[in-house]
Amino acid sequence: MHEKATKAIILVRVSTREQEEGYSIEAQKYRLVEYCQRKDLEVIETFEIIESSSRGDRKHFKEMIKFAKSHRETIAIVADKVDRVQRRVSEISLLEEPIQAGKIELHFRTEGYVIDKNSQSHAKLTWGMNVLMAQSYVDNLSDNVKRSLDHKLRKGEWIGPAPLGYLNSRDEKGNSIIVLDPVRAPIIKKIFEEYATGGYTLSYMAKKAKEFGLRSKKNSYINKTVLHRLIQKPFYYGEMKVKGEMWLHCYPPIITKETFMACKDVRLGWNKKPFKYGGKDFLFRGLITCAVTGRVVSAETHSKTYPNGKIDEWTYLATWDPKNPSKKIYVREDEILSQVEEVFKKIGIRDPEMLQETLAYLKNTNEAKIEEHDQATALLKKEHTEIESKLNALLELRLGGELSKEEFQAKKQQLKDRQYEIDRLLKVYDEADDKFTDTATTLITLASEAYETFKGSETPEKRKMINFVFQNLQLNGRNLHYSLRFPFDIFEKTDTRTEWRRERDSNPR
Numbered sequence: 001m002h003e004k005a006t007k008a009i010i011l012v013r014v015s016t017r018e019q020e021e022g023y024s025i026e027a028q029k030y031r032l033v034e035y036c037q038r039k040d041l042e043v044i045e046t047f048e049i050i051e052s053s054s055r056g057d058r059k060h061f062k063e064m065i066k067f068a069k070s071h072r073e074t075i076a077i078v079a080d081k082v083d084r085v086q087r088r089v090s091e092i093s094l095l096e097e098p099i100q101a102g103k104i105e106l107h108f109r110t111e112g113y114v115i116d117k118n119s120q121s122h123a124k125l126t127w128g129m130n131v132l133m134a135q136s137y138v139d140n141l142s143d144n145v146k147r148s149l150d151h152k153l154r155k156g157e158w159i160g161p162a163p164l165g166y167l168n169s170r171d172e173k174g175n176s177i178i179v180l181d182p183v184r185a186p187i188i189k190k191i192f193e194e195y196a197t198g199g200y201t202l203s204y205m206a207k208k209a210k211e212f213g214l215r216s217k218k219n220s221y222i223n224k225t226v227l228h229r230l231i232q233k234p235f236y237y238g239e240m241k242v243k244g245e246m247w248l249h250c251y252p253p254i255i256t257k258e259t260f261m262a263c264k265d266v267r268l269g270w271n272k273k274p275f276k277y278g279g280k281d282f283l284f285r286g287l288i289t290c291a292v293t294g295r296v297v298s299a300e301t302h303s304k305t306y307p308n309g310k311i312d313e314w315t316y317l318a319t320w321d322p323k324n325p326s327k328k329i330y331v332r333e334d335e336i337l338s339q340v341e342e343v344f345k346k347i348g349i350r351d352p353e354m355l356q357e358t359l360a361y362l363k364n365t366n367e368a369k370i371e372e373h374d375q376a377t378a379l380l381k382k383e384h385t386e387i388e389s390k391l392n393a394l395l396e397l398r399l400g401g402e403l404s405k406e407e408f409q410a411k412k413q414q415l416k417d418r419q420y421e422i423d424r425l426l427k428v429y430d431e432a433d434d435k436f437t438d439t440a441t442t443l444i445t446l447a448s449e450a451y452e453t454f455k456g457s458e459t460p461e462k463r464k465m466i467n468f469v470f471q472n473l474q475l476n477g478r479n480l481h482y483s484l485r486f487p488f489d490i491f492e493k494t495d496t497r498t499e500w501r502r503e504r505d506s507n508p509r
Contacts, residue, residue: 188255
């Protein structure tokens with residue numbers, strides 16, 4: 001019978017000193033002290049950490065782990081929720097070693113479970129799923145930008161060096177501006193327009209760019225890799241991408257959006273001309289590399305026409321022979337698809353009780369996230385309303401002659417800037433909420449009916465599921481080698497294994 005640790009560390013963490021009510025240091029501490037009393041845990045230390053769980057090297061968090069490992073007996077680290085401990089899958093390895101060594105165990109009060117060296121696979125699976133969902137949430141919140149940056153973006157101003165084809169300059173007042181490069185801009189326009197026809201590969205266009213005289217700002221010729229990045233920049237048609245978000249910019253475009261989208265179709269193989277099979281949405285396009293050469297495996301469609309006019313088509317993956325690396329070989333796509341399907345058969349949870357328990361844990365996690373989301377957005381909405389009252393009061397002062405026009409405009413702009421920032425933050429929270437929901441839905445689907453869902457999906461959905469589950473896909477001749485993303489490496493063997501091994505690689509070399 002597993003013995004509970006008698007000594008415990010309380011971990012309370014907030015991201016900032018102005019954490020919202022309900023997740024403050026004192027609020028967390030109160031709940032965790034009560035939890036330790038109920039579980040008969042002796043609190044030997046409390047770590048109050050004010051730092052992000054998703055950025056930086058987490059110095060104070062590592063100090064806590066070191067303190068726990070310095071004791072001879074197992075120490076329970078008690079936290080309010082999974083995301084108070086971590087919001088990054090990459091940090092699993094930081095906690096795994098002391099857990100497996102019996103130095104620490106993790107208690108999550110809200111989710112209601114304990115992770116220790118004797119935990120069953122489904123408990124650690126659930127932990128991983130919770131971390132994965134927390135990471136999806138914080139990744140979307142990370143787009144919160146500083147006020148000064150937000151203000152410039154609203155005005156359509158680019159921050160930093162001008163993209164190739166533009167030049168950083170100054171206007172008559174000395175303000176920083178961006179202008180068209182009279183030499184490079186016409187060449188870039190020509191490259192986009194020719195590539196958009198679908199008649200040329202990127203390698204060919206790189207040669208053409210050299211012929212046209214296109215050079216980088218360091219005066220070197222543009223290679224295929226740089227050109228590949230260049231044709232994906234929306235800046236050239238009038239939008240700029242900053243931290244994953246699109247903004248209209250205020251500078252003259254070099255191309256039209258139609259030309260940009262036509263280039264995208266060519267690059268992704270969605271156009272039907274002039275490439276014979278360019279319109280086919282290949283399942284594994286860009287997802288598999290060759291184990292022999294490291295190159296991306298390409299897909300081709302071969303056909304056979306019979307005397308009666310019937311045409312059969314087969315899709316092949318072009319890779320290199322492990323026994324003769326200079327020789328190209330072709331493997332039927334459906335052969336590799338069947339191997340992928342076998343993996344999806346393995347990652348579902350087939351034990352009904354284990355599945356129900358996992359889904360219950362996910363439900364608790366979702367409810368905790370909803371509570372946090374509602375509290376954060378409620379505070380922002382409250383502040384937005386308060387600013388509106390301040391604006392009305394400000395107008396009264398101006399009408400009463402107590403503020404000059406300049407003072408009124410300056411204070412009004414400051415308040416309006418904050419209101420706009422709040423609007424942006426609310427949008428970010430909503431987008432993060434949507435992403436969290438999508439991730440949770442996908443995890444539930446994979447836990448309960450991974451193979452059936454994958455088998456019944458169309459090619460675009462199959463591609464998304466493959467990206468979500470697989471860390472790495474390689475083709476070694478006709479054999480698929482792979483590694484799964486955490487926690488799907490636990491999913492794969494969850495019904496036959498109780499011990500826990502991270503970084504299982506199905507492609508040992």
